[in-house]
Amino acid sequence: MDVQTLPKTMRAAEIDRFGAPEVVHLAVVDRPDPGPDEVLVRMRAASLTVADHRMRARDLPAGWGLVGPLMLGIRRPRTRRLGVDGAGVVVATGAGVTAWAPGDEVLVASGLAMGFHAEYVVVRADRGIARKPAGTTFEEAAALPFGAVTALVFLARAQVGPGTRVLVNGASGAVGTAVVQLAHAAGAHVTGVCSGRNADLVRSLGADRVVDYTTTDFAREGEVYDVVVDCVGNAPVSRVAPVVRRGGAVLAVVGTPASMVLAPLHGLRVRGTVAVRGATIPLAEQLRQVTAAVEAGTLRPVVDRVFDFDDVVEAHRYVDTGRKRGNVVLRLA
Ligand SMILES: NC(=O)c1ccc[n+]([C@@H]2O[C@H](COP(=O)([O-])OP(=O)(O)OC[C@H]3O[C@@H](n4cnc5c(N)ncnc54)[C@H](OP(=O)(O)O)[C@@H]3O)[C@@H](O)[C@H]2O)c1
Incomplete structure (x- = not known):
């Protein structure tokens, strides 16, 4: 398709200041053009994640201190356009691109650059783009990269195989639902920590056991694990060390600069x-692994709610509750 035939402008969800969901507004902006090594994608759906909440509200986990404002912006957001990933259709490619062609249905991800809550995005042809898994809708596909790439990156740091005892704290969120599935697919014995209302969901994803965090503290139950994956941020090593087997692993998905520096000591x-x-920066290879896992039947998207682009503020409000199950998706076309 000739770029000249496409609309010159597009809608994008933007923020000019930090704050409540109401700071998000739909703006009409110039549509980007692909550079020589880039691909122009018409977005069909995008995820709306806790990363969007954190960027919009400048709400980082406790322990980030002054690093947070320096990273996200002191007076104004450094990143005006939110959205970490999604799914869409290639509409144009730069002159140097041979791997992609108009009409290809793709998963796209940006890492911290964001900007995917928009009708069109450009991505580098060799980074942050992979084939959309066969048999998924655009909404389902958009629910995959954020949680699954994070899960893949963290699980790769531990030995998880047949019989490994894995505990997933926060098993019903975007990251937790992916960790449960991928650990189960690797043959692990999975314990999911979630509230009672999400127990059936977490079991259906492959958890062998569920601990209801509203009634039971997994760190005091007497069970021991090879790997503890903390997707909530309330399971520091000081709390979980007694339930981690010698030589095991704690995967702190919710980390702080101090915990990163001190990781060997905690170890x-x-x-x-x-x-x-x-932060996990998705690469094309990781997106390809996500597509392969879906097509192999070991990973399925968990979509909680889908919102129209016009309802982007309401979608932010819902994500802000911290109660979503799996993923929230914006429908962009
Ligand atoms: N390091 C990285 O690269 C990276 C990448 C992605 C995400 N993260 C971080 O990982 C964390 C999780 O992200 P996410 O997208 O999975 O979050 P999310 O989808 O917003 O998590 C929501 C889920 O958490 C559950 N939950 C809340 N409090 C809980 C508790 N005390 N114990 C167990 N479950 C609880 C909620 O269930 P109930 O309603 O039943 O409470 C809800 O289903 C975030 O802090 C995010 O910033 C880090």
């Missing part, structure tokens, strides 16, 4: 691995 405490990452 001594569990006599194993403590993995902390500031």
Whole structure:
């Protein structure tokens, strides 16, 4: 398709200041053009994640201190256009691109650059783009990258195979639902920590056991795990070390700069691995693994609610509750 035939402008959800969901507004902006090594994608759906909440509200986990404002912006948001990933259709490619062609249905992700709550995005042809899994709708596909890429990156830091005992704290969120499925697919014995209302969902994703965090503290139950994955941020090594087997791993999905620096010391405490990452930057290879896992039947998208683009403020309000199950998706076309 010739770029000249496309509309010159598009709608994008933007913020000019930090604050409540109401700071988000739909703006009419110039449609981007692909550079020589880039692909122009007509977005059909995008995820709306806790990362959007954190950027919009400048709400980082406790322990980020002054680093947060420096990263996200002091007086105004550094990132005006939110949205970490989604799914759409290639509409044009730069002169140097051979891997993609108009009409290709794709998953796209940006990492921290964001900007995917828009009708069109450009991505580098060799980064942040992969084939959309066969048999998924655009809404389902958009619900995949954020949680599944994070899950893949963290699980790769531990030995998870047949019989490994894995505990997933926060098993009903975007990341937790993916960790449960991928650990189960690897043959692990999975314990999911969630509230009672989400127990059936978490079991249906492959958890062998569920602990209701509203009634039971998994760290005091007497069960021991090879790997504890903390997707909530309330399971520091000081709390979970007694339930981690010697030589096991704590995967701190919700990390702080201090916990990253101190990870080797924390590791001594569990006599194993403590993995902390500031942010997972999706690469094409990780997106391809997501597509492969869906097509192999070991990962399925968990979509809680889909909102129209016009209802983007309401979608932010829902994500802000912290109660979503799996993923929230914006329908962009
Ligand atoms: N390091 C990285 O690269 C990276 C990447 C992605 C995400 N993250 C971080 O990982 C965290 C999780 O992200 P997410 O997208 O999975 O969040 P999310 O989808 O917003 O999580 C919501 C879920 O958390 C559950 N929950 C809330 N409090 C809980 C508790 N005390 N115990 C167990 N479950 C609880 C809720 O269930 P109920 O309604 O039943 O309470 C809800 O289903 C966030 O802090 C995010 O910033 C880090």
